[in-house]
Amino acid sequence: MSRLRQRYRAREVALAFACLAPSLIIFATFFYLPFFRMLDWGRYKSQRGGLSYRYVGLSQYRDILTGPDFRDGLTHSVQFVLYTVPAGLVLGVLLAVAAHRPLRGIKVFQAIFSSTLASSVAVSSVLFLFLFNPAVGFFQVAWKEDPDMALFAAALPSIWQNLGLAFVIVLAGLQAVPEEVMEAARLDGYGPWRRLTRITLPLISPVLLFLVVVLVIFGFQAFAQIQIITNGGPAGASETLVFKIFRETQNYGAGAVLSVGLFAVTLVVTFLQFVLLERRVHYGDE
Amino acid sequence: MATSDDSRRQSTNVGSRLGVVGQYAMLVVLAVVVLGPLLLTVIQAMSPPLLYVDAGKPFHPVHVDWKDRTWFTGGALSVVLRTLVLLVVFTWINRIMVGWEWAQPRLATTWQNLLATVGATLAAAVLLGPAFGSFHAADGKSQWWTLLAMAAVSATLVPALAATDRSALAITLESVAVGSLVTGATLVFVGGAVWTQAWSSASLGPAMVRSLLMTVLITVAQVITAILAAYAFAFLRFPFKRALFAMFMATLLLPLEVTLIGNVALIRQLEWINTLQALVLPFTASAFGTFLIRQGFRGIPPEINDATRLDGYGHLAFLTRFAVPLTRPVIASFTVIAALGAWNQYLWPASVVSNDRYNTLQFQLRTIVGNNVADANVSVAAAIVAAVPVLVLLIAFQRQIIRGLTAGAVK
Numbered sequence: 001m002s003r004l005r006q007r008y009r010a011r012e013v014a015l016a017f018a019c020l021a022p023s024l025i026i027f028a029t030f031f032y033l034p035f036f037r038m039l040d041w042g043r044y045k046s047q048r049g050g051l052s053y054r055y056v057g058l059s060q061y062r063d064i065l066t067g068p069d070f071r072d073g074l075t076h077s078v079q080f081v082l083y084t085v086p087a088g089l090v091l092g093v094l095l096a097v098a099a100h101r102p103l104r105g106i107k108v109f110q111a112i113f114s115s116t117l118a119s120s121v122a123v124s125s126v127l128f129l130f131l132f133n134p135a136v137g138f139f140q141v142a143w144k145e146d147p148d149m150a151l152f153a154a155a156l157p158s159i160w161q162n163l164g165l166a167f168v169i170v171l172a173g174l175q176a177v178p179e180e181v182m183e184a185a186r187l188d189g190y191g192p193w194r195r196l197t198r199i200t201l202p203l204i205s206p207v208l209l210f211l212v213v214v215l216v217i218f219g220f221q222a223f224a225q226i227q228i229i230t231n232g233g234p235a236g237a238s239e240t241l242v243f244k245i246f247r248e249t250q251n252y253g254a255g256a257v258l259s260v261g262l263f264a265v266t267l268v269v270t271f272l273q274f275v276l277l278e279r280r281v282h283y284g285d286e
Numbered sequence: 287m288a289t290s291d292d293s294r295r296q297s298t299n300v301g302s303r304l305g306v307v308g309q310y311a312m313l314v315v316l317a318v319v320v321l322g323p324l325l326l327t328v329i330q331a332m333s334p335p336l337l338y339v340d341a342g343k344p345f346h347p348v349h350v351d352w353k354d355r356t357w358f359t360g361g362a363l364s365v366v367l368r369t370l371v372l373l374v375v376f377t378w379i380n381r382i383m384v385g386w387e388w389a390q391p392r393l394a395t396t397w398q399n400l401l402a403t404v405g406a407t408l409a410a411a412v413l414l415g416p417a418f419g420s421f422h423a424a425d426g427k428s429q430w431w432t433l434l435a436m437a438a439v440s441a442t443l444v445p446a447l448a449a450t451d452r453s454a455l456a457i458t459l460e461s462v463a464v465g466s467l468v469t470g471a472t473l474v475f476v477g478g479a480v481w482t483q484a485w486s487s488a489s490l491g492p493a494m495v496r497s498l499l500m501t502v503l504i505t506v507a508q509v510i511t512a513i514l515a516a517y518a519f520a521f522l523r524f525p526f527k528r529a530l531f532a533m534f535m536a537t538l539l540l541p542l543e544v545t546l547i548g549n550v551a552l553i554r555q556l557e558w559i560n561t562l563q564a565l566v567l568p569f570t571a572s573a574f575g576t577f578l579i580r581q582g583f584r585g586i587p588p589e590i591n592d593a594t595r596l597d598g599y600g601h602l603a604f605l606t607r608f609a610v611p612l613t614r615p616v617i618a619s620f621t622v623i624a625a626l627g628a629w630n631q632y633l634w635p636a637s638v639v640s641n642d643r644y645n646t647l648q649f650q651l652r653t654i655v656g657n658n659v660a661d662a663n664v665s666v667a668a669a670i671v672a673a674v675p676v677l678v679l680l681i682a683f684q685r686q687i688i689r690g691l692t693a694g695a696v697k
Contacts, residue, residue, distance in 0.1 A: 012523060013523075013524040015601060016524035019514040019515060019517055019522070020514070020530060022510075022514065022570070023534065023572075024530075026570050027534065029552075030549055030567070030568035034545040034551070035540055037551070095316060098313060099316075109313045109317055111684075113316070114680075115321070116320065117676075117687070117691075118676045120630040120632070120648055122648040122651045122669075122672075123651065126651050126665055126668075127323055127666060127670075130663075131323060131327060131330070133335075133659065133662065135335075135339065136335035136662055138326050160323055217541075220543075221541065221633075223543070223633045224633070224648070224652075227636065242543045242633070245546055246546065246636070248547065249550045249637060255547040259544050263540070267539065
């Protein structure tokens with residue numbers, strides 16, 4: 001142990017910690033401290049306004065995490081992910097395959113397809129809010145008031161907003177596929193459809209996995225579109241987990257439990273993605 | 287066998303030759319679908335919604351509120367600003383069409399390219415003024431002024447295109463398409479009264495300044511702290527390195543959504559609600575940035591490090607003169623991605639700003655989406671105006687943004 005320690009030079013160690021200090025302080029203050037305090041708060045029942053607390057122990061975790069509030073929030077979050085992720089994946093592949101060809105002026109189309117990167121979630125939500133306004137919009141539908149359609153209405157701007165990102169990521173994957181592979185497939189008599197499904201998609205599967213991970217994270221984090229378009233309504237039909245957490249920022253006890261629930265869900269989803277999808281994707285070196 | 291092979295090859299050749307038009311058609315259809323929501327909302331923004339509902343046709347703007355002025359009225363600053371923006375747009379388009387690089391500014395000063403940039407700007411400025419006035423007066427001459435402006439601008443683009451090896455058809459099509467599109471867009475975005483209306487009624491200016499300040503502070507801080515931490519992880523030897531690195535990366539599992547309640551409570555305890563430091567401080571360190579830049583630093587050959595040590599360079603000199611310049615592409619990508627993320631923040635401002643006077647731009651958009659459908663077009667216009675800074679960023683740093691976004695996807 002003492003020999004190990006001698007390998008470090010005091011000045012270098014001091015410099016290293018000086019370099020790490022700014023980040024460490026921020027991470028400790030705004031990431032770890034709030035998180036561990038929330039683990040503690042979950043055992044107290046708080047009145048709205050956070051003024052009085054009553055110790056209830058772990059029973060609050062059990063009650064909330066098995067209760068309807070958490071279950072509904074989780075269902076809506078998963079539903080939101082199911083609306084946005086497959087659509088983003090399919091449309092991203094469609095646009096990228098369409099724009100990955102040696103045509104004159106293809107750069108213009110690539111710029112147009114990636115242009116939705118310029119809008120933010122708030123911007124695209126405002127655009128769609130009025131596009132689908134039942135009184136004055138182009139598509140006059142009352143989805144906001146329909147409990148079955150409200151969440152889909154909130155997902156639409158995300159689907160559009162994600163087009164640019166999905167396109168850019170898939171295109172980068174396509175551009176990394178060696179031209180000789182496609183040429184060989186063409187000489188073997190593979191048609192465009194078989195080239196796409198048998199060769200291109202398997203080859204870019206790591207990129208597609210990355211895209212799925214990013215889109216799922218975005219889906220679980222969705223907030224602005226829901227606040228702007230439905231504000232959780234009608235009657236909580238579009239309240240996702242994050243929206244419910246935001247609503248409880250005055251109610252530390254229950255909010256903390258919901259947050260820990262979200263943390264657990266994120267962990268499970270991240271784990272599942274890598275275990276389930278990692279097996280099916282093709283990495284070039286194997 | 288040979289004949290069938292030949293005929294198949296021939297048929298695919300014919301197919302791909304015929305397919306060029308088909309491919310362009312498909313791309314145009316997809317482009318319209320992607321831009322569709324934007325185009326429809328621009329139309330929607332142009333006219334008061336209740337009036338077009340009365341007219342029974344939401345697809346046709348009615349009673350568009352046009353500005354009653356020429357290009358050269360409305361204050362010296364705004365005239366100069368409008369002209370400059372147009373000049374930049376034409377320069378950018380000319381660069382793309384003719385293909386000179388920013389690194390070769392001399393190519394921009396050939397008379398053909400000057401005509402395409404300065405000439406087009408002047409032509410648009412001189413001819414669009416009467417067009418605004420004519421639209422406002424609804425005197426029936428507006429379409430002629432518009433066509434004249436489009437033709438004049440298109441004509442200025444011809445010599446620059448002709449100097450390249452394009453066919454006469456391509457020159458005509460490109461100049462007409464680009465000339466009319468840019469003139470039309472300028473007409474809509476400068477002539478429509480709704481944009482300035484949105485700017486003032488939504489007080490977008492102050493919100494934009496606050497957002498800009500927040501974005502710059504967060505970005506600069508993130509880049510500096512990430513470079514420092516990455517330097518320590520890549521080049522220095524110190525105890526608990528693995529554990530500390532794991533602690534950095536574990537913050538990726540604690541996104542703002544998870545720690546929101548605890549962070550809001552902390553900001554309340556510090557009495558930082560409605561302050562700039564509340565918006566900035568929690569985001570001044572980045573695990574993603576540290577990881578990305580550390581990867582970049584690790585790509586520097588160790589010989590360079592050894593050689594600079596022998597030459598007597600200290601850590602600071604090595605960092606600023608070698609490590610950072612050698613990883614500039616990575617750092618640039620991260621900078622742009624960090625700026626984009628900071629600018630687009632919504633949940634955090636929504637949580638720690640309680641007074642509209644301190645809203646950032648993205649959150650400000652929500653406050654103007656009232657229930658007043660008569661003003662729906664103004665909030666749509668405000669949203670489009672709010673996207674302009676990011677659009678500029680996207681155009682200027684396209685390569686860096688794409689590299690940053692795909693950093694995790696393609697090794």
